[in-house]
Amino acid sequence: MRMKVMLSGVALIALASAAQAETLRLLTWGGYAPDEVIEKFEAETGHKVEVTKSNNEEMIAKLRATNGGGFDLAQPSQDRIAGPQGEFGIYKPLDMAQIDTSLFIPSMLEATKANTTLEGEVYGVPHIWGTSGLVVNTAEAGNVKDYLDLCDDSVAGKVSYRLKRPTLIGFAYSMGLDPFAAYGDEAAYKDILDQVEAKLVECKANVKTYWDGGDELKNLLRSGEVTASMAWDTGGWQLNADNPDITFVAPTSGALGWIDTFAIPSRGRADQAAYDWINFVMKPEIAAMITTSAGNFTASQGGDADVDAALKERYQASFPQEAIDNIKWYPSVPAGLEALEGAALDRINAAK
Template identity: 75%
Template sequence: MSRTILLTTTLIAGMATTASADTLRLLTWGGYAPDEVIELFEQKTGHTVEVTKSNNEEMIAKLRATGGGGFDLVQPSQDRVMGPQMEFGIYKPIDMSKIDESLFIPSMLMATMANTTVNDEVYGVPHVWGTSGLVLNTAEAGDTVKDYTDLCDPAVAGKVTYRLKRPTLIGFAFAMGEDPFAAYGDEEKYKEIMGKVEAKLAECKPNVKTYWGGGDELMNLVRSGEVTASMAWDTGGWKLNDDNADITFVAPASGALGWIDTFVLPAKGQADDVAYEWINFVMQPEIAAMITAAAGNFTASAGADEYVEDGLKAKYQNSFPQEAIDNIKWYPPVPAGLEAIEGEVLDRVQAAN
C-alpha cells in the first residue's frame, strides 16, 4: 500500500461517516476523479459518485441543452464560466461559506473567484491547473533565457522554437512590460499592445528554427538537441527531464501563463451539499496528490505537492517556488473581437521575411 493511501486511510478512519445515500453526478475531465478517490469518498460519506468524462465544449453543450440540468457538479476551465453564465444562465452561484478556503493555494483561489464572478456572485473555485512557459536545455542555454523575449537573444539564435499561437502573443506582451489581460476591455489599447508584439516577433524570426505545431514535434526538437530554448507546457518540460536532467520547465520572470479547470454548480443541480462535500474532500492534500498522479497535473490544493511521487515533487518545486506560483498570469475569458486581432497579427508574423 502506498504512502498516500496509508495516509488517506488513516485520515478517513478518524472522520465521522454519514448515512446519506445521495448521488453526485459529476461532469469532469479524464483523471480528475480516479476510482480510488471515488471509493474513499463513498466510504467516508455514504454518497455515491457517477462520473461522465467530457471536455469544455461538450460540458457547455450538455448544460445548454438542459438549461443547467442533468449534473450536480461540472468542471469547465475558468474562461468558460463567466461568458456562458452571462449568455445562457447555466450555473448557480457558489456559497463560499461551504467551501474550506484554507485547503486552497490563496493566489489561485482569488484569481479564479475574480475570473468567475458575475453580478457580484462567485461561480467557480479552482481545481486542476497547468501552465505554459519556458522549456530549456540549461546546459546549452545557460542563464541567457529567463523570460519569453530572451528567446530572441543572439546566444540562442537558430535554437529556438515556439508556436504561432495566442500564448506566444500573450507571453511576449507580458515580457515586454505590457498587461494584455488588463487591456481586454479596450480594443484600441489591445491593438496597440499586439502591434508592439508583432514587431518583436518579426524581429525575432531569424532566431527561430521552426514554429512547432504539435506536442510530439516539440518534444523531438528538444530531445534531439536541435532546439535548446522553447515555449511549452510545464508537464512537457518535466517529461523531457526524465530523459535528460539538463532539460526542464522554467517559469518566466514575467510569469507563466496559467489555465485552471474549476468546480462549478449547474443551475439545476440537485445535490449541492454533496457537491460541496466532494470539493472539500478532493482538495485535501493527500487526496489531491492522488488526483495529480492520475491526471498528470497539479491541483490548487495547498501543500499537496508534499504527497506526490518524489521525482515529480522535486520537478514541481524546482519549477515553481512560491513566488513563481503567485506570479502566474491566469487566462481570463476572451472578449469578442480580440481573437480576430490576434489572428491577423499571427498571419503577418508568419508572412514576414
C-alpha cells in the same frame, strides 16, 4: 403469509445512498480525474463518474453549443468564467454552503472567488494551479531566459510554441508591455496585439513547428529537434526526470500563472454529485494523488504533504522566491478580447 424484512442501519444508509446516487458528467483536463480517485469516489459516495477530457476553448464551445447542458461539472481556468458567463450564461452560481471551504488554501480560494464573481454570485472555486513559461535544453540553448529569446539566431529552427493566447501574453510582457493592464481598454489591447503579432510573424523563421499536444512537444525536446519552447512547468519537470539538461525556466519577465476551477454548467442535472466530487478531491490525501497524476499542485490546504519529493525539488529549482513573486496571474478575460486574439493568431499562422 406476508414476511417482514428487518434491515440494519448500515443497509438502510446504503439503500438511501443508492437512491440518491447520480452520474457525474465531468468535463475536465487530462490527469485531473485519475482512475484510482474515481474508484475511491464511486465506492464512497455511490455516484458514478463519466470523464470527458477537454481544454478551455473546447469547454466553452461545448457548453455554448448546449446552452450549458451535457455536463454536470466543468473545470475551466478562472479567467474563462466571468466573461463567457456574461456573454452566454453557461454556468450556474455556486452554493457555497455545499462546499467545505476549510479544505482550500484561503488566499487562493478568495482570489478565485473574486475573479469568478458576476453580479454578486460566485461561479468558480480553485482546484489545480500552475504556470507556463519556458522549457529549455540548457546545454543547447542556455541563453534562452525570456520569451523574446526564442527569436534569437542561436536557436533558429529549433523553437516551438503554441498558437494560443499564452504566447501572445508572454511575448507582450517580454516586449515590456502590460497586456493585463490593458484588459479594460479594447483599443489599447488591440495596439498591444498588433505589436506582438508583428514580432511573432518576424519570429516564424525560428519555429520548427507549432505544437498542439504536450506529448508532441516532449518528443520534440527529447529528440533534440527543439531545444527551446514555451510550455507548462509540469512538462519541463517531467522531461527533467529523464534528461537533467531539460527543465522549466521561469522567464525573466514573469511566468504566466493559471488556476483551473470547478464550475457547474447552467443545465447540469447532478449538482449533488458535483459538490460531493469537489469536497472529495480537495481532501489532502486525494489532492496528493491528483498532483501525482497531473503533475501540478492543487489548492488543497495541506495537499502537498504527501507529494513526491523529487517533484518538490524540481519546483523549487525552477521557482526561487523572486520568480514566484514575479508570476503574472491571469485575470478574468473581458468579453470580446478573445475574438481579437483569435484573429491575430489566425494572421500569424497564415503569414509567410
